[in-house]
Amino acid sequence: MGRVQRKRDERVRRIVAAAAEVFGERGYEAANLEDVAERLDVTKGSLYYYFAGKDELATAAVETLGTDWTERLEKLDTPGGAAERLRALLREHIAIAVREYPAALRLFLVPDSWPDDLRARIRELRRRHDLVFRRVVREGVAAGEFAVVDEDAALQALHASMSQAPLWCSHLAGDAQDRAMDHLADTLMKLVAPD
Amino acid sequence: MGRVQRKRDERVRRIVAAAAEVFGERGYEAANLEDVAERLDVTKGSLYYYFAGKDELATAAVETLGTDWTERLEKLDTPGGAAERLRALLREHIAIAVREYPAALRLFLVPDSWPDDLRARIRELRRRHDLVFRRVVREGVAAGEFAVVDEDAALQALHASMSQAPLWCSHLAGDAQDRAMDHLADTLMKLVAPD
Amino acid sequence: MGRVQRKRDERVRRIVAAAAEVFGERGYEAANLEDVAERLDVTKGSLYYYFAGKDELATAAVETLGTDWTERLEKLDTPGGAAERLRALLREHIAIAVREYPAALRLFLVPDSWPDDLRARIRELRRRHDLVFRRVVREGVAAGEFAVVDEDAALQALHASMSQAPLWCSHLAGDAQDRAMDHLADTLMKLVAPD
Amino acid sequence: MGRVQRKRDERVRRIVAAAAEVFGERGYEAANLEDVAERLDVTKGSLYYYFAGKDELATAAVETLGTDWTERLEKLDTPGGAAERLRALLREHIAIAVREYPAALRLFLVPDSWPDDLRARIRELRRRHDLVFRRVVREGVAAGEFAVVDEDAALQALHASMSQAPLWCSHLAGDAQDRAMDHLADTLMKLVAPD
DNA sequence: AATGAATGAGCTTTCATTCAT
DNA sequence: TATGAATGAAAGCTCATTCAT
Numbered sequence: 001m002g003r004v005q006r007k008r009d010e011r012v013r014r015i016v017a018a019a020a021e022v023f024g025e026r027g028y029e030a031a032n033l034e035d036v037a038e039r040l041d042v043t044k045g046s047l048y049y050y051f052a053g054k055d056e057l058a059t060a061a062v063e064t065l066g067t068d069w070t071e072r073l074e075k076l077d078t079p080g081g082a083a084e085r086l087r088a089l090l091r092e093h094i095a096i097a098v099r100e101y102p103a104a105l106r107l108f109l110v111p112d113s114w115p116d117d118l119r120a121r122i123r124e125l126r127r128r129h130d131l132v133f134r135r136v137v138r139e140g141v142a143a144g145e146f147a148v149v150d151e152d153a154a155l156q157a158l159h160a161s162m163s164q165a166p167l168w169c170s171h172l173a174g175d176a177q178d179r180a181m182d183h184l185a186d187t188l189m190k191l192v193a194p195d
Numbered sequence: 196m197g198r199v200q201r202k203r204d205e206r207v208r209r210i211v212a213a214a215a216e217v218f219g220e221r222g223y224e225a226a227n228l229e230d231v232a233e234r235l236d237v238t239k240g241s242l243y244y245y246f247a248g249k250d251e252l253a254t255a256a257v258e259t260l261g262t263d264w265t266e267r268l269e270k271l272d273t274p275g276g277a278a279e280r281l282r283a284l285l286r287e288h289i290a291i292a293v294r295e296y297p298a299a300l301r302l303f304l305v306p307d308s309w310p311d312d313l314r315a316r317i318r319e320l321r322r323r324h325d326l327v328f329r330r331v332v333r334e335g336v337a338a339g340e341f342a343v344v345d346e347d348a349a350l351q352a353l354h355a356s357m358s359q360a361p362l363w364c365s366h367l368a369g370d371a372q373d374r375a376m377d378h379l380a381d382t383l384m385k386l387v388a389p390d
Numbered sequence: 391m392g393r394v395q396r397k398r399d400e401r402v403r404r405i406v407a408a409a410a411e412v413f414g415e416r417g418y419e420a421a422n423l424e425d426v427a428e429r430l431d432v433t434k435g436s437l438y439y440y441f442a443g444k445d446e447l448a449t450a451a452v453e454t455l456g457t458d459w460t461e462r463l464e465k466l467d468t469p470g471g472a473a474e475r476l477r478a479l480l481r482e483h484i485a486i487a488v489r490e491y492p493a494a495l496r497l498f499l500v501p502d503s504w505p506d507d508l509r510a511r512i513r514e515l516r517r518r519h520d521l522v523f524r525r526v527v528r529e530g531v532a533a534g535e536f537a538v539v540d541e542d543a544a545l546q547a548l549h550a551s552m553s554q555a556p557l558w559c560s561h562l563a564g565d566a567q568d569r570a571m572d573h574l575a576d577t578l579m580k581l582v583a584p585d
Numbered sequence: 586m587g588r589v590q591r592k593r594d595e596r597v598r599r600i601v602a603a604a605a606e607v608f609g610e611r612g613y614e615a616a617n618l619e620d621v622a623e624r625l626d627v628t629k630g631s632l633y634y635y636f637a638g639k640d641e642l643a644t645a646a647v648e649t650l651g652t653d654w655t656e657r658l659e660k661l662d663t664p665g666g667a668a669e670r671l672r673a674l675l676r677e678h679i680a681i682a683v684r685e686y687p688a689a690l691r692l693f694l695v696p697d698s699w700p701d702d703l704r705a706r707i708r709e710l711r712r713r714h715d716l717v718f719r720r721v722v723r724e725g726v727a728a729g730e731f732a733v734v735d736e737d738a739a740l741q742a743l744h745a746s747m748s749q750a751p752l753w754c755s756h757l758a759g760d761a762q763d764r765a766m767d768h769l770a771d772t773l774m775k776l777v778a779p780d
Numbered sequence: 781a782a783t784g785a786a787t788g789a790g791c792t793t794t795c796a797t798t799c800a801t
Numbered sequence: 802t803a804t805g806a807a808t809g810a811a812a813g814c815t816c817a818t819t820c821a822t
């Protein structure tokens with residue numbers, strides 16, 4: 001992989017980052033390529049040299065954002081039992097959602113009209129993301145630290161609550177926001193609390 | 196209020212219903228008036244006889260849907276303690292979300308660009324809706340039946356989880372879907388479980 | 391002509407008056423029938439019972455306004471020489487323009503696309519209106535009171551100046567407006583001043 | 586300023602010229618972008634690459650036309666006294682109105698609904714245009730060559746008469762038209778004639 | 781590789797006009 | 802007579818997409 005390829009990859013990376021911002025802020029439909037280009041100081045047309053169209057760009061954005069997010073959670077190597085580790089995961093996930101991707105919810109609400117392969121890739125992304133949490137939950141349950149009514153239900157509730165956190169946390173200021181995020185994490189821990 | 200007015204009201208009601216469907220399915224941006232009109236077997240222009248524009252129509256849809264939903268929950272007169280009543284509320288709310296308004300989440304994700312008064316009305320709607328749950332939770336806590344880390348956090352988690360339920364319940368068939376909904380309700384009860 | 395016909399005439403008269411206001415304020419293109427109807431507390435559709443369409447209504451408005459205006463000038467029976475009479479005509483014309491039909495200029499700027507017969511009627515109106523002034527000017531010239539380079543040019547200048555008077559007189563307050571109108575009339579008298 | 590910019594400027598210039606034609610012929614409301622585009626052999630949408638909307642295009646048209654017109658009059662360096670110079674100005678102004686911008690009157694009758702800044706720019710344009718005439722009139726008065734009842738009234742009358750000249754001159758043929766224009770200019774000179 | 785330009789389809793909105801009642 | 806309702810054509814505007822340079 002030569003210098004040329006590296007340069008191209010870097011270019012793509014920056015485009016996707018910009019796209020993730022715009023799509024995240026406005027959602028797929030309301031986002032427009034002009035704004036993505038503007039953020040990169042290039043023209044709309046240039047994007048087509050790297051991406052076949054809006055769909056592909058949005059998919060790449062979702063993919064990158066999803067992967068980054070997942071990896072940051074995967075790297076979070078907290079020592080201790082399942083409870084400590086889950087608590088750390090929740091806190092980190094909420095922090096990322098509120099601070100960095102306040103509109104990720106919109107970003108993941110992809111149009112139903114997308115081709116199957118794009119949808120499949122996104123589903124796969126979510127599955128991998130979900131696995132980070134699911135593993136800890138499952139270990140906690142096995143170790144008797146946690147108890148769940150239903151694993152799927154618990155995980156859905158966790159994800160849903162975290163992804164909507166920005167909707168009511170964003171408008172809070174520094175300390176109050178921190179406290180709200182902590183309270184949410186603590187609250188969600190109850191979902192897997194032993195009886 | 197004469198026959199004419201009644202007829203107009205009925206007409207408006209049907210338009211709003213159609214709009215709620217379309218906006219709910221596609222979200223505000225992706226929805227278009229052509230589709231709303233088509234569902235009513237009229238032409239686009241006719242809608243403007245009843246509504247000043249897309250915004251107003253969407254607001255009406257959100258408002259109607261929100262009010263109906265809240266009222267159905269308010270009417271739910273379950274006997275018993277806070278736990279029984281909350282459980283019934285959760286189950287009903289989830290059922291409505293999954294069966295009748297699978298895309299309500301999208302509908303409530305209103306554009307940031309809306310005028311303040313529209314946003315204010317929507318916020319008010321949500322507040323009233325929230326109150327139905329908040330009251331029961333508060334009573335349960337007072338009665339020692341429930342314990343919450345933080346009232347706001349608990350309620351946010353409840354709402355978020357329920358509103359996203361369709362995303363993973365819709366594709367399930369009859370019995371499996373019922374079971375999933377029950378599991379979710381039971382899971383969410385843990386959020387307020389006493390220690 | 392029975393009571394029915396009289397009632398209809400009265401109805402037509404009021405519609406035309408409202409139309410003259412609206413067309414005068416906005417000009418032909420920008421005016422819309424909804425506003426005309428609203429001013430009369432009726433619905434758009436009703437207007438079609440009396441007029442075949444927008445064109446006919448506008449023509450009637452122009453015609454009525456033109457006729458009224460002309461008749462008021464014709465009735466102005468000032469004693470004295472041509473100078474006194476012309477001065478009175480100018481002053482009255484300007485007053486009507488500024489106070490009552492500040493946008494008459496817009497009203498008379500009819501679209502080029504109108505059918506020939508409508509245009510012909512309007513031209514005839516203007517001719518009759520013009521005649522009121524032309525007669526006095528001609529008499530003044532014959533009597534040696536006036537001198538004109540060219541009768542047509544003088545009359546065109548008179549009309550143009552008077553019809554645009556509202557553009558710079560409307561924003562003036564009571565006395566100042568009166569003075570401006572007087573000055574304009576005096577100024578225009580110079581157009582026919584003897585050498 | 587590179588070749589690209591020059592090309593863009595030229596493009597803009599041609600668009601504005603086309604717009605001035607269309608707006609001038611039909612007035613603001615009746616004019617439509619389709620027609621402007623058609624005259625340039627492009628599609629409607631292309632205009633938006635250069636102008637934000639109908640308002641901006643119309644303003645540019647008014648501005649360009651107004652500036653050009655004023656500059657042509659300013660460059661008119663006639664020798665002689667105030668009378669000779671005013672006579673030349675009138676003649677040139679009338680010629681431009683009749684021959685080149687027969688519907689400028691319509692163009693300058695901007696909608697009341699325009700934003701204040703657009704209206705302000707147009708007013709400024711008119712002020713500068715007016716100044717060309719006002720200066721000569723004032724000099725003539727100072728030199729005792731002219732006498733006016735009221736400077737403002739005289740100038741308003743001059744402008745109004747000239748701007749409406751096309752309404753009755755356009756339909757005249759070659760020589761007759763020339764003569765009519767001359768007569769108008771001579772007639773208007775009387776407005777400032779000494780007593 | 782990137783740009784400026786253009787396109788065309790699709791959207792929201794307006795409004796003269798028609799018509800059953 | 803008058804109304805409420807609906808229509809359809811046309812307007813202004815947006816934007817993903819294409820393409821010559």
